[in-house]
Every structure is written in structure tokens, then in C-alpha cells.
Amino acid sequence: MNAIILSALLGVVMMFSGIVIKSKHAIVSTALVCLVILLLGNLCDTYGCFSISMDLHEMLAFNKFGQFFNTIAITATLLYVLLSGKDIVKVGNYPAEYFALIFFVLCGVSILSAFNNLLMMFLGIEILSIPLYILTGSDKKNLKSNEASLKYFLMGAFSTGLMLMGIALLYGATGSFGIEAPVARQLSNGVQQRAPILEVIGLIFVFVSLLFKVSAAPFHFWTPDVYDGAPSVFTSFMATIVKAAGFIAFIHLFEGRADEMESIWKMLLVLTIVATLLIGNVTAVFQQSVKRMLAYSSIAQAGFMLFALYSRNDMAKEGILLYAVAYSIATVGIFAILIKMKDYTFDGYNGLAKTQPLLAAANTVFLLSLAGIPLTAGFFAKYWMLASVMKAGGSSAIWLIVIAVIFAAVSVYYYFRVIQAMYFKEGNAETTEEISQGFKIGLLIMSAIIIILGVFPDALLQWFYF
Amino acid sequence: MNITHILFWFLSALALVSAMMVVVSKNPIHSILWLILVFFAISGHYILLNAQFLAIVNLIVYAGAIMVLFLFVVMLMNLNKETEQQKNVWMKLTGVIAGGCFLVSTCNVIFNAQSVSRELAGKTALMKEGSIGLIGTLGKALFSNYVIPFEISSVLFLSAMVGAVVIGKKD
Numbered sequence: 001m002n003a004i005i006l007s008a009l010l011g012v013v014m015m016f017s018g019i020v021i022k023s024k025h026a027i028v029s030t031a032l033v034c035l036v037i038l039l040l041g042n043l044c045d046t047y048g049c050f051s052i053s054m055d056l057h058e059m060l061a062f063n064k065f066g067q068f069f070n071t072i073a074i075t076a077t078l079l080y081v082l083l084s085g086k087d088i089v090k091v092g093n094y095p096a097e098y099f100a101l102i103f104f105v106l107c108g109v110s111i112l113s114a115f116n117n118l119l120m121m122f123l124g125i126e127i128l129s130i131p132l133y134i135l136t137g138s139d140k141k142n143l144k145s146n147e148a149s150l151k152y153f154l155m156g157a158f159s160t161g162l163m164l165m166g167i168a169l170l171y172g173a174t175g176s177f178g179i180e181a182p183v184a185r186q187l188s189n190g191v192q193q194r195a196p197i198l199e200v201i202g203l204i205f206v207f208v209s210l211l212f213k214v215s216a217a218p219f220h221f222w223t224p225d226v227y228d229g230a231p232s233v234f235t236s237f238m239a240t241i242v243k244a245a246g247f248i249a250f251i252h253l254f255e256g257r258a259d260e261m262e263s264i265w266k267m268l269l270v271l272t273i274v275a276t277l278l279i280g281n282v283t284a285v286f287q288q289s290v291k292r293m294l295a296y297s298s299i300a301q302a303g304f305m306l307f308a309l310y311s312r313n314d315m316a317k318e319g320i321l322l323y324a325v326a327y328s329i330a331t332v333g334i335f336a337i338l339i340k341m342k343d344y345t346f347d348g349y350n351g352l353a354k355t356q357p358l359l360a361a362a363n364t365v366f367l368l369s370l371a372g373i374p375l376t377a378g379f380f381a382k383y384w385m386l387a388s389v390m391k392a393g394g395s396s397a398i399w400l401i402v403i404a405v406i407f408a409a410v411s412v413y414y415y416f417r418v419i420q421a422m423y424f425k426e427g428n429a430e431t432t433e434e435i436s437q438g439f440k441i442g443l444l445i446m447s448a449i450i451i452i453l454g455v456f457p458d459a460l461l462q463w464f465y466f
Numbered sequence: 467m468n469i470t471h472i473l474f475w476f477l478s479a480l481a482l483v484s485a486m487m488v489v490v491s492k493n494p495i496h497s498i499l500w501l502i503l504v505f506f507a508i509s510g511h512y513i514l515l516n517a518q519f520l521a522i523v524n525l526i527v528y529a530g531a532i533m534v535l536f537l538f539v540v541m542l543m544n545l546n547k548e549t550e551q552q553k554n555v556w557m558k559l560t561g562v563i564a565g566g567c568f569l570v571s572t573c574n575v576i577f578n579a580q581s582v583s584r585e586l587a588g589k590t591a592l593m594k595e596g597s598i599g600l601i602g603t604l605g606k607a608l609f610s611n612y613v614i615p616f617e618i619s620s621v622l623f624l625s626a627m628v629g630a631v632v633i634g635k636k637d
Contacts, residue, residue: 008621015628059614097632104625111618119615127622134629140637149633 001052001062002045003038003070003110010034011103018096028085031099035078038106042070058178059117065317066113068464069248072321073109073241076328077102080237083336083442087233092138101131105242112249118167118177118206121249125163125213128245129156132238136230148229155222159212166205173199180256195260203261206253207268214246216306217275220299224283227295235291236335239298244324247305251320255312269310270396276303277407284414291344293414294334297370300411301327304404307385311392318461319384325460326377326453330366333446336439337363342430346417350427356435360422362443369450371415372408377453382408384457474514474590481507494540498533505529514591517599 017030045051046067081088081102089095108128115121133156137149167177173196174182181195212219227235258265280300287293305323308316337359341348353360369378386404389397422429453460484503491497505528512521597603608616 004618008618008624011621012624054614056614057611059612092632093637094632094635097628100628101625101632104621104628107621117615119612120618123615123618123622127618127625130622130629131625134625134632137633140633 001054001060002041002050003067003074004060004107004114005052006038006041007103007107007110010038011100011107014096014103015100016096018094021096024089024095025086027095027099028081028089031081031085031102032078034099034103035074035081038103039071039074039078042067042074042110046071056116059120060111060114061116062114064464065321066110066248066252069113069244069321069324070110072324072328073113073245074106076241076325076332077106077237079329079442079446080241080332080336083332083439083446084233084236084339087336087339091231091233092140094138098135098138101135102237104131105237109241109245112245113252115249115252116179118170118179121179121253122160122163122167124249125246126160128242129160129213132234132242135234135237136226138234139231142229142231144229145231148226151222151229152226155212159209159219162205162212163209166202166207166209169198169202169205173202179253181260194262200261200264203257204264204268210246210250210253211272214243214250214302214305215299216272216302217279217299218272220276220279220302223299224292224295227298228289228292232291232335232339235295236332236339239294239335240328240331243298243302244305244320244328247302247308247320247324251308251312251317254309258309258312266310266394266396269306270400273303273306273310273400274403276300276306277403281407281410285410287414288346289344290338290341290346290349290418293346293418294331294338297411297414298331300407301370303407304382304385307389307400307404310394310397310400311388313388313392315384315388315391318464319381319388321464322377322384322453322457322460323381326369326381326450329446329449330369330378333362333366333443334370336443337366340431340433340435340439342432346421347425347427349418349421349429350425352422352429355429356431358440358443359431359435362447363422364419365447365450367415367418369454371412373412375451375454377450377457379454380457470514470591470593473510477507477510477514481511494545495537498536498540501536502529502533505533512599514593515599516592516594516596519601519604520599 014027014031014034017027021027021030045062046064081099088098091098105128108124108126108131111120111124111127115124133149133153136152137145139145171177176182208219212222215223227239230238261268277300280296280298280303284293284296284300287296305320305327308320308323310316338344340359352363365376369376372378372382382404386401389400421427481504484500484507487500488497488504491500505524509521509524509529512518512524
């Protein structure tokens, strides 16, 4: 409960700080202080020192997994603001409001990690999405940003409509908004009765709308345009923390409900995973702009994260946490560097290793992690996912793993194109501004996290079980 | 035949006739005006079912806000004979299928309800009994079981308001 209440309150604080604080630099510092407070509040909650409690009426159910995910999301946001805070305030005239919206998104994230009721899930998803529609359109003078915002809003509203329809059908079939499958259906001999068709259709609707939110194929069409059109700083936030939160909600809901759909579930999910991997990876190969390539690569990474839904065991839970950390940190880092570049195409990176050796080195670490090369966190994230599928078994498991490995190999191509441009091509990559010392230190810290997790992935997971 | 019976049959006929007119009218403005009448008739039904609050909300939200929005949109689009889109056979067919599915499922619900509870059969109104549509019941549910979603939705509205200011304010 701490995280939900604090993030909402701190959002209000950030909102009003715009009246008092005029300097943009001071607003970034305020946001950082607020994020640290939020992080401490959430840690207190996790380890039971201080937590606001109230009568929850079974609307929310807090567990270690969700709180640990909150910690990850808040820490990733902290790193993100540390690295790109200066670029956030540069987007438009309302720096304080942008941070307020980011805090509201975090409120949505902490609801999604703890919901115990479809109503709360809906509220969480909406609190997560609405600030994003606005952040996407925050660059008001840029036509592409406006278009992306409108597109995102319309598509998002449509998928929300589908979700509400699904929830209504579920309510009609079971008479409750709870996320657990109804107990009454269990027969005396322990065999489950079949779920009524209304409930299955409702679950499929919710499934589809959640696929939309995490941008999995075939509901990914908004992703490249929105990620490309939005100001790069906010794309970075959307593609990482928000997406990971979507997956947490997804897993949380379907952990108990997936079995009700019986064979339809496996079929739908396997088709989605294969389509997502195929479309994400193959389209990314043809991109000329690094920003657009990252948008497609985020679709491809979503395909990998969907494996956690296939296996639904303890290893998958560990895996999704590891994946959230590895993917979020690497992507935030790559975007932070991308924002500093003058030219967003692959050619814009030509010769970066000569002009900015440290930026190029850090970028290489992040890209290697996304590609899943050993000794980086990305390798273990992918390993955990595939291992969990193997553990879960099933007739299609082995084929899924083969397909996943093939597409991981395809992804190496487009990630390495950036590395190739930076190190092996002649050119004079230009940055828009002088790279500050603090930015470099931030990049070093993030690369260090990636490599440490790549060598000792247990460091994170043991902390989870601590 | 008492007054509630007469009201019930009158409102039902009104609702059905105006609903037909919504579809039949050539002029979209007339369609909308007929639709407003449908909402009024439905609100009347709510009152007959002892759901005053629902009736008022239906009037305010649907007949008030949404229909005005509809009217504005239709007037802004400036529809006339030339811009009328061509309706092909496939569109008509899909319309018939979609409408037919809805009809079948609605009939199913009605006949099921009658077979489940005999006392519902033949009833037209529920005066002075049942409290599901009263504002007191809603308020109690909202501030006891559903207090957390109720409070948290304020965050949603706040973020939407911040967004409206950020997007709408002149730089």
C-alpha cells in the first residue's frame, strides 16, 4: 500500500512544485528526491518496518513478488531520471507536470503488481496508460508527436473497450470481479467442471487487450509509430518500465485463470509468441533508424517475456523479474545515448568509438545484453525464460525453444549493426551537446549492473528470497 | 388494469416506435432526436422498476451529454445527399447477422429468466419494492466494499486533468 499512496501523493507534490520552483534543474533534483522517498517507502513495506494498512475488502493483495517488482520499477525510474532528467525538462514548457505524470504511472504500476480484483486491474491499466498518451504528445510543436499521441489514444481506448467487454462477460459468467477462478465449479472428486463459454470468451477479450498493452503481435501495429513519434525520453520510459508492468499484470491475472481456457489457451499463446518473435525480429532487420529498430526490438523482447505466461511456474516468475531488470536497464541506457545523438540512423553512429569511446563502450554492453550474449544480464534473462518453458514441458515446448533461439540469433544481426557502425565504420558521429561527467558515471553504473547480473544472476534473485 | 400497467404499455410502445424511427429516418438529425425519445422512454421504465437514480443518471448522461455530443458531431460533419456512403450487400448482411445474434441472445435471456423464477412471468413493474436502483444502496456499496477503487480512481482523474492542461494550454 505504501507504494500506491506515496506515488500518488508525490505526484501531487511534483505537480505543485512547478509553481514554487522555477529552475528546471531544481525540478529534476526534486523528482530524484521524491523517487528516493518512494523507493524507501516501498522497501519499508517489503521488509515490514512500516506499512500503511487499511481494510482492503479483497481489492488488493500484496505479496513479496509484487513488492519486489515495485522496487525494480522504481529503481529503474530512478536510474532513468538520473540519466535523462535533463532531457525530460527540455521537451516542453511543463517539466514539473511531466514528472507528476511519471509518478502517476508508477502508481498504476504498483496497483498492477498487487491487484486482486478485475476492477482494480482496469483502474491500474488506465492509470498506467492515460499519462502515457499525454507524454507521447508532449512535444506539441512536432507533428509526428501529435500523430503518435492521437493514434495511441484511439487504439488504447479501443483496447480498453475490449477489456471492459471481457470483464463484463466474466462478471456475467461468474458473478464476481475476483481474479481467482470460481471455487464452486470444483466437483466433489476434485475434477474441475468446464468453464462456461461466456467466461472463456471474456478471458479471450481480456487476453487480447493485454496483448495490445504489451505490444505483442498481432496487436503491435501502434508500437513502431508511437515509439518513433514520441519524444525519445518518453519512448524510453514507455518501452521499459511500463511494458514490464504490463507483463506483471498479465502473469498475475492468467496464473489462475489460464487453465479454464484449456486447449484454446495453449494454442492462442503459442501462436502469439511465434508471431511476435517473427514480426518483431524480421521487421527490425530492415529498419534504417535506430529508434525505429528499438521499437521493433521491443516487440521481439515482448515475445520472449510471453514465455513466462506459457510456463507459469516459479522459475518463470524469477525469469520475468530478471528479464524486467535486464531489459529495462539496457533499453534505458541505449535510449539515453540515442537522445544525445544528432542523427538517429545507423549511419549517425559511424565512428562513435573514436569521438566518444565511453559512450560507445557502454552502448555495446547494453546491446550485447539485449542480444543475449553471455556475461551480460540479458543472457541469463533469456536462459531463465527458456529453462522455465523446458521445466513446464508440454508437446510444443521444445519447438518453441528452437524457434526462440533462432530468432535470438536473428536479433544479433540488427543489434550488432549498431556496434559495427560505432567501431568499424569511418565517420564522425556527432552528439547534440557536450557529454557531462555525471552522464558518463551513470552509464558506467548501469553497465556495471548489467555485467554483475550477467555473472551472478543469483545476486538479484537471492535478494528476492531474502 | 391500473396506472402502472397503462404506463408500462405506453412506454414500451413509445420506446419501440422511436427505436424503429431511429433506424428508418433518412435525416441523421431526426435519428438523433428519436434516439433521445428512446432514452426518455427507457428512463420511464427505470422509474417503474423503482430505480429512480438510474433513471436520472440515464437522462443526464445519455439524453443530456452524449446526445448533445452526437448532435454536434453530425452537424459538424455536414451530411447531405452527396456524402451519403454507399451501402453494399455485404454490409447489410453483416448488419443482419450482428443484429440477429443480439436478438437471439436477448430472447434467450428473457425465456431463461421466466423458466427460472415463475413469479417474474407477466410482471410489468416493481413499484415500492427492491432497492437495487436507489442511490442509498449505491452509496453504501461505493463507500464500503468498493471504497479502494473509488478513491484510487481519483488518481486517474487527476492525471487526466494534468494531461488536459499540459496538452491544451497555449505555449
